[in-house]
Amino acid sequence: xxxxxxxxxxxxxxxxxxxxxxxxxxxxxxxxxxxxxxxxxxxxxxxxxxxxxxxxxxxxxxxxxxxxxxxxxxxxxxxxxxxxxxxxxxxxxxxxxxxxxxxxxxxxxxxxxxxxxxxxxxxxxxxxxxxxxxxxxxxxxxxxxxxxxxxxxxxxxxxxxxxxxxxxxxxxxxxxxxxxxxxxxxxxxxxxxxxxxxxxxxxxxxxxxxxxxxxxxxxxxxxxxxxxxxxxxxxxxxxxxxxxxxxxxxxxxxxxxxxxxxxxxxxxxxxxxxxx
Numbered sequence: 001x002x003x004x005x006x007x008x009x010x011x012x013x014x015x016x017x018x019x020x021x022x023x024x025x026x027x028x029x030x031x032x033x034x035x036x037x038x039x040x041x042x043x044x045x046x047x048x049x050x051x052x053x054x055x056x057x058x059x060x061x062x063x064x065x066x067x068x069x070x071x072x073x074x075x076x077x078x079x080x081x082x083x084x085x086x087x088x089x090x091x092x093x094x095x096x097x098x099x100x101x102x103x104x105x106x107x108x109x110x111x112x113x114x115x116x117x118x119x120x121x122x123x124x125x126x127x128x129x130x131x132x133x134x135x136x137x138x139x140x141x142x143x144x145x146x147x148x149x150x151x152x153x154x155x156x157x158x159x160x161x162x163x164x165x166x167x168x169x170x171x172x173x174x175x176x177x178x179x180x181x182x183x184x185x186x187x188x189x190x191x192x193x194x195x196x197x198x199x200x201x202x203x204x205x206x207x208x209x210x211x212x213x214x215x216x217x218x219x220x221x222x223x224x225x226x227x228x229x230x231x232x233x234x235x236x237x238x239x240x241x242x243x244x245x246x247x248x249x250x251x252x253x254x255x256x257x258x259x260x261x262x263x264x265x266x267x268x269x270x271x272x273x274x275x276x
Contacts, residue, residue: 001015001016005249009249009252009253010252010253010257011026011027011030013249013253014026014030015027052064052065052068052069053065056069095234097225097226097229097234097235098113098115098233098234099113099114099115099202099209099223100112100113100114100223100224100228100229100233101114101164101190101209101221101222101223101224102164102221102224102228103162103163103164103188103190104162104163104164105127105131105133105160105161105162105163105188106131106132106133106161107163108127108130108131110127110187110188111187111188111224111228111229111233112162112164112188112189112190113186113187113188113189113190113233114190114195114202114209114223115189115190115191115192116191116192116195116202117192118189118191118192119191119192119193120174120191120192120193121171121172121173121174121189121190121191121193121194122173122174122175122176122186122188122189122191123157123160123173123174123175123176123187123188123189124175124176124178124185124186124187124188125154125175125176125177125178126178126185126187127187127188128157128175133157133160136157136158136159137154137155137156137157137175138155138156138157138158139154139155140155141153141155141156141174142154142155145174145176151176151177151179151180152176152177153174153175153176153177154175154176154177155174155175156172156173156174156175157172157173157175158172159171159172160172160173162190162194164209164211164219164221165219165220165221167211167213167219169194169198169211171190171194171197172193172194184232198211198212199211199212200212201218203220206220207222207223208220208221208222208223209221209223
């Protein structure tokens with residue numbers, strides 16, 4: 001049942017609580033129905049391709065038939081490349097975990113998002129308040145941030161002591177206002193400006209962020225793993241497996257119900273054409 005629930009949740013739901021005889025009957029009906037739908041789809045595809053081939057043989061310049069077979073060839077190339085990717089680089093199908101490190105500001109623990117693609121180091125209004133830094137915001141630097149989205153800049157804190165691995169790194173930080181409803185908050189973003197200031201290195205092979213303390217001397221701090229980050233940061237902390245499975249099941253049930261409706265329509269259309 002667990003295996004069936006994974007591959008066909010709608011059928012598994014139908015079989016729950018049924019007697020053995022009823023379960024066998026339901027299973028048989030579903031298998032027959034699925035077989036008929038697959039046969040219908042295969043037949044439609046065969047006749048469609050035959051029709052297009054006939055059109056092309058009669059008129060090599062038939063734009064509709066040419067586009068049909070060009071589309072088939074493009075899809076074949078895409079599928080071939082997809083299969084090759086799954087065999088050689090299956091990790092490409094997985095999620096990419098962003099880079100976070102543990103840090104402290106005024107003794108308040110935070111998870112700093114390391115983003116070398118961001119021009120400035122950013123702190124949210126909420127974090128500034130929690131760290132007791134609200135009185136240090138220089139409002140002369142207020143404005144509007146424009147990038148993937150827009151946000152209001154409240155100002156800048158010129159000297160924030162960012163503690164990482166027992167070392168303190170002074171940072172100039174831009175403070176952002178609370179995000180709009182529905183938008184995600186970025187509590188603390190360690191941007192390119194301060195990475196350059198402290199001569200940082202992102203070492204992906206070893207999974208660490210390196211700070212240059214003096215010529216030839218570096219401090220390293222590890223990037224956090226999925227278990228250390230909550231769901232809003234792409235991690236698994238606080239992840240509810242039962243809830244996620246239930247949501248997936250509901251989506252699958254809706255998809256299968258939609259497929260059934262479309263399959264019934266195709267079968268009715270095929271039956272009508274044969275009667276004619």
